[in-house]
Amino acid sequence: xxxxxxxxxxxxxxxxxxxxxxxxxxxxxxxxxxxxxxxxxxxxxxxxxxxxxxxxxxxxxxxxxxxxxxxxxxxxxxxxxxxxxxxxxxxxxxxxxxxxxxxxxxxxxxxxxxxxxxxxxxxxxxxxxxxxxxxxxxxxxxxxxxxxxxxxxxxxxxxxxxxxxxxxxxxxxxxxxxxxxxxxxxxxxxx
Numbered sequence: 001x002x003x004x005x006x007x008x009x010x011x012x013x014x015x016x017x018x019x020x021x022x023x024x025x026x027x028x029x030x031x032x033x034x035x036x037x038x039x040x041x042x043x044x045x046x047x048x049x050x051x052x053x054x055x056x057x058x059x060x061x062x063x064x065x066x067x068x069x070x071x072x073x074x075x076x077x078x079x080x081x082x083x084x085x086x087x088x089x090x091x092x093x094x095x096x097x098x099x100x101x102x103x104x105x106x107x108x109x110x111x112x113x114x115x116x117x118x119x120x121x122x123x124x125x126x127x128x129x130x131x132x133x134x135x136x137x138x139x140x141x142x143x144x145x146x147x148x149x150x151x152x153x154x155x156x157x158x159x160x161x162x163x164x165x166x167x168x169x170x171x172x173x174x175x176x177x178x179x180x181x182x183x184x185x186x187x188x189x190x191x
Contacts (some may be wrong), residue, residue, distance in 0.1 A: 063163065085100055
């Protein structure tokens with residue numbers, strides 16, 4: 001028996017009325033670069049499309065702290081007027097990781113074009129002067145992400161190649177701040 005277009009549309013309308021979703025299928029979203037990350041895309045106005053590492057070598061990971069809540073940081077990265085993005089964002093409470101920019105593309109996170117072109121930026125929910133945001137879950141998830149990035153791009157897992165935003169030449173930001181436990185973080189990255 002053949003199904004008419006009208007009957008198919010009526011069946012779809014009935015399914016919606018019954019609570020079905022018209023959500024975009026997962027296959028429509030690009031695959032994330034880090035397994036388990038959630039794809040929450042930044043607006044294309046806030047990063048540069050590229051083909052890294054072919055166009056630019058990736059040899060640095062830059063650690064940031066948002067000075068915002070997770071969802072507010074996402075909104076900033078999705079606002080074309082803000083002109084800022086990061087590849088990843090790690091939530092404080094549970095270590096959930098969102099990917100906002102593909103690793104092949106240049107995120108606008110370091111405030112220095114040379115560093116943007118050759119780095120992966122990882123933002124962390126929280127405030128630099130409130131260490132309670134730097135939870136074990138966040139540190140463990142972020143360190144595993146950094147370890148995977150370093151392995152993928154053959155980046156040494158040391159403080160010369162895993163740096164704070166404040167260590168980028170010309171930086172005007174202070175994150176991740178003096179309360180970020182670099183000893184603990186680097187130990188987790190290297191485990």
